[in-house]
Amino acid sequence: MVDESGRDRILVLGIGNILWADEGFGVRVVEEFHRRFTVPDNVTILDGGTQGLYLVNYVEEADGLIVFDAIDYGLVPGELKLVRDDEVPRFTGAKKMSLHQTGFQEVLSAADLLGRYPQRLALIGCQPLDLEDWGGPLTAPVHAQIEPAIELACALLAEWGAAAVPRREPLVGDARLLANDIDHHSYELRARPAE
Template identity: 30%
Template sequence: MHLLLGIGNDLLADDGIGCLVADRLHHPDWHSVIAGTVPENFTRLIRDLHPEILLLVDAAQLNLPPGSIRIIPQDRVADVGIGTHQLPLDALCDIVSPYCGRIIIIGIQPGVVEIGEEMTQPVTEAGETLISQITDGGYLSLPVFGSR
C-alpha cells in the first residue's frame, strides 16, 4: 500500500497544490490524505498503515519556473523553502521513517502564494501531470532537486 500526504494551505493559491493532488488522486494502490498545514497530525495513520511508499507533495521554492516538479532529497528539504506547516518536513520524515518502506518528497514550484488568489494554471497543470505520473509509476523518474 502507498500513502500520499498532500501538504499546503489552499487559501494561499499555489501553496495548496499538495492538497489538490491528494484530493484528485484516485487509484486503488494509493491512499491519499489532504494533510493541509498539519502533516504531523497524520503520524499515527502512517504508523498504523506502514506504507511501502510515503509520498509527501508540497509547494516548494525551487527557484525554477512555476509548475516545475522535483523530487527533493530529505537532506535538501531545508534548502527549498517548504514551510507553511508547523513541523519541518525533514523532522516529520525522521519521526515516521521507522514505519515506512520509503519516503519520497515531491515539490512543485509555486507562482503565487497570496491569500485570496486562485491557483495558477501552470501549477494546476503540474498537479494534474503529477497525478498521471503517480498512477503510472512515472513519478519515480522525476528530476531530483539540485542534480544536473
C-alpha cells in the first residue's frame, strides 16, 4: 500500500519483552532509534512489545518492514544478524524464546493469507545471552548491539528511499516512544526489588 503521496509505506518495528533481560532487545532498539532519528511521513516507528496478532493491521499496511528482535540463532551472545525477504520466515526454525515469537510468526502468516505481505522484509536479530533475569536489563554484549542495529536500519531505510535523519536533539520526557519510567534509561537506573 502506498501513502497519499505515492510512496511505499514502511514499518520499523521492535518486538520483545523488556521484563526478561535480552528479550527486550527489539523494543530497546526501536525506542533508541525513535529517540535519535526522524523519518519521512511514509515510515511508522512502532514498539510492538508482545502484541502478537494485534500487529497484523500494521504489518498488512506495510510495503516494507524492518523488525528488531532477540533471536536464538545459536551464535555467540551479542552477535547481530540481518536476514532479508524470503529468508525471514526461516527464523521460525530458530529456537523460540518466548510467546511473542510465535505470535509474530502468526502475524506474518496472517498478512500473507490476506494477500498483504510486505514486499520487502528485513529482520535485524541479536543473539541473546540471558533470558532468565526477570526484571533485569539487557546484558552488556546485547546492549552493545543497539547502535549497530540502528545503523543497519538506517542503511535499509536509505536503500528503500526513506532516509532517517538524526534529530538536532534526542527526544526527552513524554516525547519518547516509551515513557512512564519504562524507557531504557529510567528502567535500568531504578532499584531492583530484593530477592
